[in-house]
Every structure is written in structure tokens, then in C-alpha cells.
Amino acid sequence: MPSAPRPSRRSRRAFLALGGGALLAATASSAVPPPEWDVAVVGAGPAGLAAARNLYDHGLRVVVLEARGRVGGQVFTDRFLAPVAVELGAGLIHGADASTWELVAETGARTVRMRSDRAAPPPLDLPRGPREDEDAAAYLRRLGVPESLWPPVEVDGEPLERWSARWVHDTGVLDWWSTPREDFRVPDGYDRLLEPLAAGPVIALRSPVRLVRRGPAGVEIGVAGRRRPVRARRCVLALPVGVLRSGSVRFEPALPAGHRDAAAALEATDAVKLVYRFDRPVLPAGRDTLDGDGAVVWSVARDPETVSVWAAGDRARDLLARPGPDRFAEGLRMLASAVGGAVPDPVGRITHDWAADEYSRGAYLHVPPGAHDAPAALGGPVDRTLFFAGEAVTGENTVDGAYDSGYAVSDDLLSDR
Secondary structure (H helix, E strand, O other), X not given: OOOOOOOOOOOXXXXXHOOHHHOOOOOOOOOOOOOOEEEEEEOOXXXXXXXXXXXXXXXXXXXXXXXXXXXXXXXXXXXXXXOOOEEOOOOOEEOOOOOOHHHHHXXXXXXXXXXXXXXXXXXXXXXXXXXXXXXHHXXXXXXXXXXXXXXXXXXXXXXXXXXXXXXXXXXXXXXXXXXXXXEEEOOOOXXXXXXXXXXXXXXXXXXXXXXXXXXXXXXXXXXXXXXXXXXXXXXXXXXXXXXXXXXXXXXXXXXXXXXXXXXXXXXXXXXXXXXXXXXOOOOOOOOOEEEEOOEEEEEEEEOOEEEEEEEEHHHHHHHHOOOHHHHHHHHHHHHHHHHOOOOOOOOEEEEOOOOOOOOOOOOEEEOOOOOOOHHHHHHOOEOOOEEEOOHHHHOOOOHHHHHHHHHHHHHHHHOOO
């Protein structure tokens, strides 16, 4: 997906060097005992961690409530399958202008450019804009664009018939496919990039939020397994769209109708990443990405040979409907299709089902026809008490998009000083 305009963000290092961390230490006095926290952030993915770190660096008392026993959300690095880091979720830095290069510089992480033979298609000639409820495929057909000139892959695995034409047009998705770019991976683990963000704020793992109750003094947050609620002046919700849609987090009083309708209008798509470890070479030399039978094959490492087979949309749903052994067997068949020949049996394999993960409930955002305004509607603060961050309010399914969103929403919150 294309990058949204970068938020104008303060430099953490420059701010702290000026002693800015003490600027918000004092708050208005009140006869009511103050909440324990200035801000509670729900969700420790890249968006939630970026928001928490920005607020912490500005002197606020911040707690991050994370349902899982780890930080990262859909950044999920495994180090058990092989003596190399394996990404079960997000795994690439998209382009040389991604904002997450700041984290690469801060951590000193090593990056490797992905080598590919893919060529960017020519830009589309779109003389007229789409209709409000038109899907992207109908829009291109109406303009007479031959299907041979459509984007070479579906948008995040979903066919163009399932995407809002207004959304893909206004956000530049159709142009994005025509823009040459390079992707990079982090061999030592994508989770390394989150270490600077997680340092500082208090992070409470295994703390699934079930209730967010707002009132004049702020919010009370009910956490499963805890008798007493977490009390904060304000709350940043950095949850996947699938979780927001599920109702697993209740709000008292209910969110405004505009927010509820926006969450209901958005959808979560499906993606599957099947990772195999081999004891001999499988991919052709000099090629890091291949296409085969509806899947994209990535090289994770050459020694030992570790390969990821990725599919999304309908192809992913077909895989997810299969029992585990059949799913891995079909992944090997897709790998064989990509390399153009038989592949050996793997010596190890691993996957993660994001659709079945109760703290994800899908892989990432999907904006169907008619829902083009939903992310912006969902992104509006409620009573300047509840703030929303992440892909559900930006529509950008990348780590750098989430990172930018966390800083943007926390800068908005800080503007109330």
C-alpha cells in the first residue's frame, strides 16, 4: 500500500536534549484523586508502541496494555525454526523512504535488499474519478482500461472487485503499483526495530482489554484477570480492524454511531505465510522472490535454505480451510510451481494463523466499496479522551504506516496541553 503523507514529528533525541521530558510533569489539580496514568495505550504493535514512546518522551505517565505475551502485534519474529530470524507476520521495509529507516539507524540493524525480476507496470491513464460506491474493477472497466494493464497482483491479495474504487484512487494505490521500488528485510529480526519504542513506557503483557469506560475524569479500563480497572486520563486504542469489529472490547458509553458504522464498514482480509527449512538449496541462485500459482515465494535465508510461501485473499482462505498437514503440503506444491520443479521434503516448517488469532482476527485492513470514508471517520477522537491509531484509521498496511500513525495520534493528543 502507498505511504500516507508523513506526519510532522518532533525528533525524540532533540526534544530530550532540550529537557522536554519534564514539560508535562504537572497537571491541573482536582478534588478527585487523579488517575494513576496520564495515558493508557491499548495494543503494543508498532502504532501503539510509537504512540507510547512519543508520549513518554514528552513526560507523560504511560502504560501499554498488550493482550499477548510479547510486543509487536503483527511483527512476530520466530527464532526456533532455524538459526536465522523468521518473520511470521510483517517482514519487509518497503522502499528507501520508509520512516522506519529511523529505527534501523537507531538500532544499527543490518538490512538486505530483496532481489527480484519484477518490473513495474506502466502507469494507468485515468481521466475521470470513480463513483462513490464503485468497486475498483468496475471503475477500470468503465474507463476501458484493458485487464492486461491492471495491477499485476491483487491489492493485498484481494481482487479489485472487493476494493473501493474511491479508496484505491484517492490514496494512490493504483499509481503505487507503477512506481519502481525496492524492498528490504532485516536478517536479524524485524522485531529488533521495535526495541527503541518499547524502552521507557510501562508495558503490561498478557493484559487483554475487555472494557473501556469513559467519564469526566478519563477512562477506566477493564483487563481480563484483574480485579481493579486501569485508570487513565486518556486512552489510545491501537487495535487491528478485526478486533474492533468483533466486539471483544466493549465501550461504555457506546462509541458514537459514526465510529461504530465506520468499524462495521471496514473488513479484515486474510493472508498466510508458510515457512519451510530445507537441508539443500531450493530457490535459484540470485533470485529472492518468485511467483507461483497465486503465491509469492521469498527467500528468508540461504544457509540454511529457509523459504517463505505467502498467499492472501481467496488463495489464503483456501489454505486456511485445509487441515494443517494439507495446508503445508499445498504450500510445497505452490513452491514447486514457483521454482519450476520438484522440491525436497523440508526438515522444519512453521506458520501462524492470523485469522484464528483472537488478538488479530485477520491479517490487515481491507476497504470495500462504499467504505472509503470509514478510516477517517474512525480516526476522530471521542471527547478528546479516546484516540485511535493504526491501520484501521490510516488504511496503510505497513509497519512504517503504523509507526507514523502512532506519532500522529500522540502528537494530536499532546496538542491539548
